Amino acid sequence: SAVISQKPSRDICQRGTSLTIQCQVDSQVTMMFWYRQQPGQSLTLIATANQGSEATYESGFVIDKFPISRPNLTFSTLTVSNMSPEDSSIYLCSVVGGATGELFFGEGSRLTVL
Amino acid sequence: AQSVTQLDSHVSVSEGTPVLLRCNYSSSYSPSLFWYVQHPNKGLQLLLKYTSAATLVKGINGFEAEFKKSETSFHLTKPSAHMSDAAEYFCVVSEWNTGNQFYFGTGTSLTVIP
Incomplete structure (x- = not known):
């Protein structure tokens, strides 16, 4: 299994600004995935992030x-x-782990833009 | 093309009665199939997975799912619903033959009535 930590867990932002979300995994993984889940x-x-190369969008x-x-x-x-x-x-960070290739997810970062 | 269809967007059951959440998929190759649960303000947690072994799969919290290739279905069941089962459930299919692709259903919201 993989334990994934995301920061921030939630934030409220103003229109026109930018926010960076961090994702830390407790083991080395080749691919990391970023997902978006709109309300409901x-x-x-969004993209697949590979170490040492450009992300694939x-x-x-x-x-x-x-x-x-x-x-x-x-x-x-x-x-x-x-x-x-x-x-x-x-916004959810995810990695593939385990012998059967399931996805593991962080708790997500809940972003509200005003 | 690969796809996942969750046949019910909302399911409501009384506490102690059976749960049935339906999922159909289309796949060109031998798929891996997963059910994930998302409780409010939480990330996604793996309930169970099918990866070409036994067709009846047992997961956590008393959930089961049966892979039926002839019906292209992977329905999730539980004999007796508990209040803590109220959550959003996602059926997911992956095909490693076509790369690291995971296809998500639109989700089923389960309400448990006391």
């Missing part, structure tokens, strides 16, 4: 809006840039 919705994959998500860092095998950050109220969501 399912999870949508899903359709509808761009690096300028959601820059990602992956400096080592246990840590990643996601920045939500130039925020608008539509960015109010839960």
Whole structure:
């Protein structure tokens, strides 16, 4: 299993500002995933963060809006840039672990943009 | 194309009665299937997983799911609902043949009536 810590757990931000979310894993992992969960919705994959290479973004998500860092095998950050109220969501960090390849999730970062 | 359909967006049961949360999937290859639970203001927790072993899978908190290939279904059941089961449930399918892709259902909100 993997234990994932995310910071901040929640924040209230002003329109036009940026916020960086941190994700720390207790073991080395190749890939880390960032998901967005809008209110009352399912999870949508934003990007896959690989150590030593550029993150791979899903359709509808761009690096300028959601820059990602992956400096080592246990840590990643996601920045939500130039925020608008539509960015109010839960942002979840996830890794694949175990012999059967299940996803492990952090507790999420609950972001409210005013 | 791979997809996951959770047939009910909301399910309401009385405490002590059985729970049935339905999930159908489409997959081109042998899939791995998962059920996750998300309690309010929490991250996602793995309930159980199917990975081509026994078709009846037992998970935590008394939940079970049966993989039925002929019906492309992976329904989640529990004989007797408890108040603490009230949460959001997500069915997830992954196919490692096509890369590290996880496909999420839209979620089922379970209400338990005392």
